[in-house]
Amino acid sequence: MKTPLGDTDNKDKKESRRVAAVLVSLLIVLAVGVLLLLPSLSDIVATQLTPGVGLRTAAIIAFFVSVVLMIVFTLSSGDGLIGEVQFVIPGFLLFFVILWLMIAWIF
8 A cells, every 4th residue: 555655756756757858858959959050050150249249239148148047047946937036136137237248348
């Protein structure tokens, strides 16, 4: 006879396996997409990343990188997008400013 605790452990294992399978398949799809886009990416790099990326372009790039990072961080924290809002807003601003100035300085 199984205990209720054993059933919970089995459900957690199944859920963990599903999440791992989804993440692995997502990474595979992303890798295949990057491989298929390599010719296009080389054209984009050649035309868009010419020397002299200004503050305006760096701000746009930094904004989208910061948004993606904050979404990844909040989803992986376990509380979802709402539970960590007091840490996400200052973190977003800090990421944005640092990335903005570093992209403008380096490129």
